[in-house]
Amino acid sequence: MSTFAYKVRDRSGKIFTGNMEGENRGSVVSRLREMDYFITSVSEKRGNILFSTQISLFRGIKFRDLTIFYRQFSTMVNAGLTLVNSLDILIEQIENKLLCNVI
Numbered sequence: 001m002s003t004f005a006y007k008v009r010d011r012s013g014k015i016f017t018g019n020m021e022g023e024n025r026g027s028v029v030s031r032l033r034e035m036d037y038f039i040t041s042v043s044e045k046r047g048n049i050l051f052s053t054q055i056s057l058f059r060g061i062k063f064r065d066l067t068i069f070y071r072q073f074s075t076m077v078n079a080g081l082t083l084v085n086s087l088d089i090l091i092e093q094i095e096n097k098l099l100c101n102v103i
Helices: 025-034 063-078 083-093 097-102
Strands: 002-009 015-022 038-046 049-052
Touching: 002 025, 015 025, 025 038, 063 083, 063 097
Parallel strands: none
Antiparallel strands: 002 015, 002 038, 038 049
């Protein structure tokens, strides 16, 4: 059995974190769902290093910021700009630093 670190929310939106043992990530996710939690992340702990089994690149990036990015990017590419030029321009214009780092 492995140990998994988890971060969940209850129906009221309160965040809980903890550790749970399980055969695999799926069994831990199933148990947390049975406990009526909304899962934010589940990561396997190995030694002192925490290996993420869920990619959460977009945590902290608002849906509105992504929507604006996609629209602007699509417009630039459809206008004939190269992908690299479009991304360079968008990086300069985006205010959300996390989104800039992802790009």
